[in-house]
Amino acid sequence: MSYEEVLSRNFEWGLDALKKFIEIPTVNPPGEKYREFVDTASTILREAGFETKIYEVPREVVEKHYPDYKDYPRYILLAQYGEGRPVVHFNGHYDVVPPGTGWKTEPFKAVVEGGKVYGRGAVDMKGGIVAAIVAAKTFIETHRSFSGTVEIALVPDEEIGGETGTGYLLSAGLSRPDYVIIPEPSGSENIWIGHRGAFWFYVEVYGKQAHGSTPWLGVNAFEYMVKVAQRFMDDYRKVLERKKSSYTYDDPRGAVPTITVGGEVRGGAKINIVPGYMAFS
Missing domain, CATH: 3.30.70.360 (Alpha-Beta Plaits)
Known part of the structure; x- marks a missing residue:
């Protein structure tokens, strides 16, 4: 099977995965349905050939950074394929902002129309997560022999600063990648090297x-x-x-x-x- 045929097959597979992800309302704040999401994503990643592990962020870490949400557990899903270096790491956050008003469709029911997927998180960034999974799945299916590790981390709380997501992933030493790709919605022809920061207060x-x-x-x-x-x-x-x-x-x-x-x-x-x-x- 050619690379294009594998990618085409995986595209349809990924679209089904995206629909499942959108239907899990991982609204942040406060951080809802996180466990349901990582369990679902873990199953999908194992289907793609990855080994997966789910880490719960310690409650005291959540309380330190986001005391209002300490009763909402946070989870990091780490998936790996291969071994050794280099480690190519895809990083995506699964939390979404509240849906707000003005929707023409149900925000947590994926709708495909005109070649686009509509739903909360379709762009920011469950669509990016699926793009990473499809890219990695296609690579490992068409390159059976390669040196190194393909790693995918699905993290919470980017929408409120990321201290208990990617911040904890690194501070706890759960991942030490050589290269990182973050498929945020910056456009299909753009590659950026950072994010705007944030400082929140009341x-x-x-x-x-x-x-x-x-x-x-x-x-x-x-x-x-x-x-x-x-x-x-x-x-x-x-x-x-x-x-x-x-x-x-x-x-x-x-x-x-x-x-x-x-x-x-x-x-x-x-x-x-x-x-x-x-x-x-």
């Missing part, structure tokens, strides 16, 4: 709670939170816009730091209570 505003019928007895934390948030949007954004990366970006706007105010808002009790606490990200 701004907390404390007031004084009171009954809604006597607001003069309280201090409305929401009203003050709005003022603080406005300062971030008006003043801090200007500070960021004065900075610019020296690297090349596919979209020039990516070279300038950005701020996302209000991705998450916390606080308030009930409609008839003056809020004594509010916070925004």
Whole structure:
């Protein structure tokens, strides 16, 4: 069987795998259905000829980096074929951001239409994971004799910083690759050498709670939170816009730091209570 025939067969096999992956809602935060995903992926990778092992990230590591999600176990799936060096490592994250609104299809039900797959994670990056698996599977089926190891790591938590995903994979010494390919959705004709970084924090505003019928007895934390948030949007954004990366970006706007105010808002009790606490990200 020619290389093209093997790839064509594996493409259809990979499409079926992608549909299964999309249907597992690995939403992060907080980190749901992780175990179901790695178990499913492990089965698929073993079918492709890989040896697999699942590592649970220690709870204390999760609590250190993401205390709000310590009750949601994190897992790393490591698959290998071959032995020795060089180790060519494919790395993909299986967590996805919440689906949000505005979908024309069910976000966790893969739909193939017009040569495209629609569903949460189809691009970022369960599609990339499957592309790596199909590429590796096709290689090992058409190159039975080669020196080295093909390794695939499926990791959690890239969407919140990656400390308990790829960060733990490396710090715990689970993988020491020679070459790494990360099939993030950067386009089929682009190869990039890094990612933009992230720094997340919450701004907390404390007031004084009171009954809604006597607001003069309280201090409305929401009203003050709005003022603080406005300062971030008006003043801090200007500070960021004065900075610019020296690297090349596919979209020039990516070279300038950005701020996302209000991705998450916390606080308030009930409609008839003056809020004594509010916070925004």
